[in-house]
Amino acid sequence: MLSQHFPILLVVVPLIASPVIVMARSGFLGWVASLAASAAAFAMSVALLVATTESGAISYAIGSWPPPWGIEYRVDAANALVALLVSAIALVVLPYARRSVSAEIGQERLYLFYALLMLCLAGLLGIAVTGDAFNLFVFLEISSLATYVLIALGRNRRALTAAYQYLILGTIGATLYVTGVGLLYLATGTLNLADMAARLADVPDKRPLVAGLAFITAGVGLKLALFPLHAWLPNAYAYAPSAVSAFLAATATKVAVYVLMRVYFSVYGVDAVFRDMPLGPVLAVLSVAALFIASAAAIVQKDLKRLLAYSSVAQIGYITLGISLGSAPGLTAAVAHLVNHGITKGALFLLAGAIALRAGGTGFDRVAGLGRTMPLTAFAFVLGGLSLIGVPGTAGFASKWALVAAAIGAGHWWIAAAVLLSSLLAVAYVWKFVECAYFRGPPGDAPDPGEAPADMTIPAFALTAAVIAAGLFAWPVLEASARAAEALMGAPR
């Protein structure tokens, strides 16, 4: 049966697509191969999510070496959901990428772009499905190295400095993570996450474990742009090619958040992280700071993509706020916001890319009058913005509601108040777009006014429709998130 190999094929199919594209040396064939690989990965993640829902976690032994000796891939309700988000976004971004990327990247480099995108996809999916702490580090590096180059391909020369800044900080993050894993390995003698979790209780000296947790928190915190470790993110998202911004904003930080959840809830366990150590308050304070400071920074941006990037830092704050509660409802809300914000920000960056193509940029002087020149795109952007605010009927509402309910249920009224107050800041930055697009005249020198071509607008509108659908019918995501939280917290112990 081929389906028993889905956990590894999910990673291997994009991984093989990448060298095949390099050897084919053709931008068009590269696009076709990437689309096929993403579609296959999407189909496999759907099958895996269904399988984990029906029969629990799936274990796969690489090279037939049984875990914990060999590398184990372990798919449960949590990482199957993350893998589904990543592969779904890849499948939406690729049809969009063909025109967007050939407008922004030189023809002779197109095939390399698709090869790198597949490498990045393989890395992100690998982080999601692996059950081995060091294998996770390897995939973290694969996806990160591909990401640095993808960002550097941006049209603006500042993309190079943005990529370089991300390279330095990302490498520091990965080094901190692997140092933490090294401490855990010395203390437990295993790299298998499930085995590690089982052995942690027997470790006599807890100090290396505390240090390991600190290293991993800081390292993964850099990768997921936890405030104040977010400095790399705004430039990276703003200057990357539009399709790359959309793909990364919806997936890269989300996968890093998943790693943090896995380490906290499955390896260390709730008690060790939130009762024996004061990580809950620390994380809560940083998250609330992100909600207010990053949202306020978003308001003063002069460029639409930078605004969205700062908004991402704030929205990641909501996810880490859910984690900081250290409870099943809090974790459920965090997972739900991970998914809902992923599709929301993916849709918004896709729309921003359409605006960049037609209006000649995403600065607010270019955005002016968009309500007249690109009415559908502007309207879809407003819908996505409503989801960032958390207006009822959008995806953002469902998960923010779950977060507020979880905070109140745990008696943390100030967290609930912070979530609601910071949403007002989101109103301000979304209004900035509305004011600019609908109440100002178009600049007059737009290169090609009008809606973007259909192969770009259809994926963007489809993802916007998914945002609304996930708001009107919130229970599938919330239910999947609850199962994911259960799998994360009740993992083998």
Add this chain to the structure above:
Amino acid sequence: MRMDIILRVVGKILIPYAVVFALYVQFHGDFGPGGGFQAGVVIAAAVIFYGIIFGLAAARRAVPESLVESMVALGVLVFAGVGVAGIVLGGNYLDYFVLAHDSVHGQHRGILWVEAGVGITVSGVMLKVFYLFTGRARDLEDGP
């Protein structure tokens, strides 16, 4: 440096031995010290040595850039292909046990091909980096 006769003679003597030594390290890798990474580095070093002494154009004629780029991808494909072969022959991904009738023999065969993939990619990447850096100086000299 093309004019320096000592370098040219020593280079001509050393380069074939370097390549043979690389092949020895490559194929010795599955039951002794060595392996694909080291072999790939030595092969690339031989070509880079050739390029430094006889000029970049000569090195590009001997090992064209298109071949180098294909090598970068081909090695990954060989490695991943060994994994897929494990699935096709009824085992798990990267399962060497099923690659031959005898499982120990299968382990030998699996690691041999994996090391071959590593060697191809490592020498390809080394040469690609060398060509990119040296090509950059040439492009700057030519001017826009």
